[in-house]
Amino acid sequence: MVVRRGRNSIGLRSLPFSRKVSYFDGEFERLYQRRVLPASGPEYCRLMEPLLRCCTPPRHRSCSRARGRLALAAGVLLLLGCILLCSRPGSKFMSYCGRAFLIQVCQRYPKVEFLHKVDPKVVLQNYLRQNLPVIITDGAEEWVAQREFTLPFLTQLYSGHPVLQSTEVCSYWDSLHSVENNPMAFFEKVRQQRLNQWAVQWKNCNKAAAKVIRAFYQRPYFLPPVVELAESNWLLMASHEENDAVEDTFVKVKDHDGDLLMWIAQLQGIFEVQLLPKDICASKCTHYTLKLSPGEIVAIPLQMWDVQYRPFSSIAIGLAATGNWLQDPR
Structure with missing residues (x-):
C-alpha cells in the first residue's frame, strides 16, 4: 500500500508506526526539495528559538513557567527526533538545533566561575551537563603532587623509577622538536643548554606508568561517581624567563x-x-583565558571546548586527565 499526500488523518492513524515515520520522512523531504523549508542553519534555528530559549540552564532561564516548558520542549524535541532523524534533511535540522542550544548556553555564560568545597552533584548538574567549564579552587590542595612535583623531583623520578624508565610515553611533544620523544632526554637538553624558555607535555598511557603517577594524587573530590576517569594521565610543563613578556604561542x-x-x-x-x-x-x-594557581583544578567539557595553555610564571607544572559520563538517573 502506498501512502499518498492527500491521505486523510484517519487513514494515517491506522498505519503502523514505521509507516507513519516513512510518511512524515517523505513529506519532510518533499518540502525540503521544494524549498518550502529554510535552506540555512540559522533559519532552522530561528524556527526553534522559542523552544531553545526555554532549554537554557536553570539559573539562566528567563521564561515563565520554565520547568513545565522545559518538559514540553524536551518532549517536542524527542518527537521531532523520532520522526526526522531517519532523513538527511531531518538529521540536518536536529543537528542545527542541537548546535543552537550549545551556542545559547555559552552566550549566556559571561565568565568561568570559581567554586570552593562544592558538592559533586552541583558540578554535574550545573556545569558538566551544561557544557560549562568551572574552576575548583581547593581541587588539589591535599595532593602529594601539589607539594612535590618540581622539575628536580620529576627529573629524578623519571630517571630512577624502574617502571617509568622501561615504558614509553604517548603523545609526546616538546618545544625543541626532539626526536627522542623521551622526557629524560628533554630534561637533559634543558640542563645542558641552560634553556629558560621551553615547553613539554606527554601522556602516560601505559597502565603501570600511569599508576605510578596516580600514587601522587587522588580522584578529584568534586567529580561525581557517574564520571569514570581514564587510566592515563598527562604531565604538562613549561618555563619562560622572568620579567619577559609571555610568548603568544599556546600549547x-x-x-x-x-x-x-x-x-x-x-x-x-x-x-x-x-x-x-x-x-x-x-x-x-567568546573564548576564556584563565590563570590557574597552585591547588586549583579547571574542569572542561570537551564537547564544547578545545584546551591550550602556556606558562605565566618562570616554571609551571600541571597534571591532567580525562573521563566520561556513565548513564544514570537524573
Whole structure:
C-alpha cells in the first residue's frame, strides 16, 4: 500500500508506526526539495528559538513557567527526533538545533566561575551537563603532587623509577622538536643548554606508568561517581624567563580519545589556560583565558571546548586527565 499526500488523518492513524515515520520522512523531504523549508542553519534555528530559549540552564532561564516548558520542549524535541532523524534533511535540522542550544548556553555564560568545597552533584548538574567549564579552587590542595612535583623531583623520578624508565610515553611533544620523544632526554637538553624558555607535555598511557603517577594524587573530590576517569594521565610543563613578556604561542592538549571531560590541576607556578569554543560556536561565543594557581583544578567539557595553555610564571607544572559520563538517573 502506498501512502499518498492527500491521505486523510484517519487513514494515517491506522498505519503502523514505521509507516507513519516513512510518511512524515517523505513529506519532510518533499518540502525540503521544494524549498518550502529554510535552506540555512540559522533559519532552522530561528524556527526553534522559542523552544531553545526555554532549554537554557536553570539559573539562566528567563521564561515563565520554565520547568513545565522545559518538559514540553524536551518532549517536542524527542518527537521531532523520532520522526526526522531517519532523513538527511531531518538529521540536518536536529543537528542545527542541537548546535543552537550549545551556542545559547555559552552566550549566556559571561565568565568561568570559581567554586570552593562544592558538592559533586552541583558540578554535574550545573556545569558538566551544561557544557560549562568551572574552576575548583581547593581541587588539589591535599595532593602529594601539589607539594612535590618540581622539575628536580620529576627529573629524578623519571630517571630512577624502574617502571617509568622501561615504558614509553604517548603523545609526546616538546618545544625543541626532539626526536627522542623521551622526557629524560628533554630534561637533559634543558640542563645542558641552560634553556629558560621551553615547553613539554606527554601522556602516560601505559597502565603501570600511569599508576605510578596516580600514587601522587587522588580522584578529584568534586567529580561525581557517574564520571569514570581514564587510566592515563598527562604531565604538562613549561618555563619562560622572568620579567619577559609571555610568548603568544599556546600549547594544545591533544589525544583525548573522544572523552567528554578533561581536568587540569595546577601543581607549581601558574598556567594561563585558554578555552576555545568548538565548531559553529567558535564564531558565536567568546573564548576564556584563565590563570590557574597552585591547588586549583579547571574542569572542561570537551564537547564544547578545545584546551591550550602556556606558562605565566618562570616554571609551571600541571597534571591532567580525562573521563566520561556513565548513564544514570537524573
